[in-house]
Amino acid sequence: MMTSKIRKVGNSAVMTLTAEMLAILDAKEGDTLHVVRGDDGSLRIMANDPALAAALEAGEAVMDENRDLLQALA
Numbered sequence: 378m379m380t381s382k383i384r385k386v387g388n389s390a391v392m393t394l395t396a397e398m399l400a401i402l403d404a405k406e407g408d409t410l411h412v413v414r415g416d417d418g419s420l421r422i423m424a425n426d427p428a429l430a431a432a433l434e435a436g437e438a439v440m441d442e443n444r445d446l447l448q449a450l451a
Contacts, residue, residue, distance in 0.1 A: 379398060411424075411433075
């Protein structure tokens with residue numbers, strides 16, 4: 378397990394990613410990362426994948442368009 382402290386920078390809370398974490402993500406300073414919440418409340422950090430980003434945006438658009446129907450089915 379890797380750990381990181383949260384610190385305040387301006388009005389934001391910042392988590393520092395170590396060199397090891399960046400290597401695992403295959404990411405570098407300036408890259409975009411995606412954070413996804415799991416059903417169990419966990420967070421998953423993923424390196425930017427344009428295909429994934431497009432699929433997530435499409436999914437969000439469908440959910441926004443069908444919000445009432447999806448709430449009725451839940």
